[in-house]
Amino acid sequence: MTKRLAILGSTGSIGTQTLDIVAHAPEIFTVEAISGGYNSSLLIEQANRFRPKLVSVAEKHIADEIRSQVPTGTKVLYGDEGLHEVAASTDAELLVTALVGSQGLKPTLAAIEAGKHIGLANKETLVSAGHIVTEAAKRKGVSLLPIDSEHSAIFQCLNGESVKEVSKITLTASGGSFRDKSRAELAGVTVEQALQHPNWSMGSKITIDSATMVNKGLEVIEAHWLFGLDYTQIDVLVHPESVIHSYLEFVDNSVIAQLGNPDMRVPIQYALTYPNRYATPTKRLDLAAIGKLHFREMDFERYPCLRMAYESGKQGGTATTVFNAANEVAVARFLRGEITFLQIEQVIEETLAQHDNTQNPQLEVIYEQDAWARKIAAAMQF
Incomplete structure (x- = not known):
């Protein structure tokens, strides 16, 4: 059937x-x-x-x-x-x-x-x-x-395990289109440059989010809800090859990771067929051919949008709604050429600064705050 x-x-x-x-x-x-x-x-x-x-x-x-x-x-x-x-x-x-x-x-x-x-x-x-x-x-x-590769990886690593025995999870990040650029070098980057992701084939909005690290921030918040973990238990690590999609560490210091080529069809199919696995139209991972994997600690000064995501998540309430809505408007404005790449983070930060947070909001409050944030972000001038 x-x-x-x-x-x-x-x-x-x-x-x-x-x-x-x-x-x-x-x-x-x-x-x-x-x-x-x-x-x-x-x-x-x-x-x-x-x-x-x-x-x-x-x-x-x-x-x-x-x-x-x-x-x-x-x-x-x-x-x-x-x-x-x-x-x-x-x-x-x-x-x-x-x-x-x-x-x-x-x-x-x-x-x-x-x-x-x-x-x-x-x-x-x-x-x-x-x-x-x-x-x-x-x-x-x-x-x-x-379906996100990072959350699918954690989901797969938790098979047969208790989340109560997890001390922390680590979401890996490619670093996006500008991972090798300094803050100073980001001043004049173009939309075309921002859309050139080194590893993944994605839509324009998520590709920009990857470059600002907003995407990883959204994934941190999503992981909090999917797995019931405190934000202190969720780390992010830059991993340029995108082979280790994420990993988790247990209380006994054992680490389980999920690996594969950067191909979204694997996590998509796993969600479609769970709990079963079937052959996919994807390539096998060849670690010998890759040779080396690299990692570097996340720099929250280099990626302030990720810092703001953590802060919004810890505040809870409508803060994450406003963070997301402001970013959606800012990315759209960047893609239209209305603001610069670095002004995306300014739009988010200034919208959050004006926000009066509501805890445990009902759905109508979420929609109201979403609309408010979009209005503020759209009108912001530089």
Whole structure:
């Protein structure tokens, strides 16, 4: 019997790699629904290849445009309603949440309430509302299966182990596009330079986040919620080769790590097939060919965004929501050429400085603070 999947963000990096796994194992997976935003041509291609029952796009005019170009019987929706339907209203057993940014929160919560297991690639969902999402998953008895390579690594290392016996976990970081540049050298970097990640093939937003180390900060906050660990138990280490995806240290000083080539299809497939493993369309790791692995301590002065992520996480409440929202706006402004690379961190820091934190916020407060942070970050002038 095949596993039925729905995918939010099927035309993005995680979404396309998820469908690549499905294409290599049609006897294991079927696709019930997909959402694809604005990339109508790719979405049409995916719909005709995988024949989902439901397709969702960003806006009505796109839905009207593609309706005649998808298979007969495939329903086409758009906007928030479309995301909700893809997430919660099909026969899918597992939802892959691969949307970019905090827009993944509402449909993920809808899927949890509908009893769907979650393949979580949208880290902003836990960053913005970790206490609500994890409580809902526990109440509904559904699994939050991590797709990020770092969290998948920790998840795999914990197989058969008790998290109570873990003294700390370490998330590895490639260092991003500018890992070999000093602070002074970052002053004039371009968007094109920032988008040249040395190891991973990712979307533009997450690639910029990798260069600022915001992405690792979001992963630290996500790890706190996924594994129930205190922030003092979560470390970050720069590892340029991205072969050790993360590791954990037990109270007896034993260390278990998960290794592999930097290919997102491995953690994606593990989330799709958990607790089973199957062959993947990826290359084997050859440590002899790699020869050496390198590591260096994290420098919080070089990467102040990671420092702010830790600080926001320790404050709790709406601080992490504001951190994430300010960053999303700042990255968008950088990509449009409105601000410089180093001004991304200034936008985040100044937005956080103006924020009045609310502890244990309800969902409506989270949305209010998210909107407030976006307004402040968008209006900030330099």
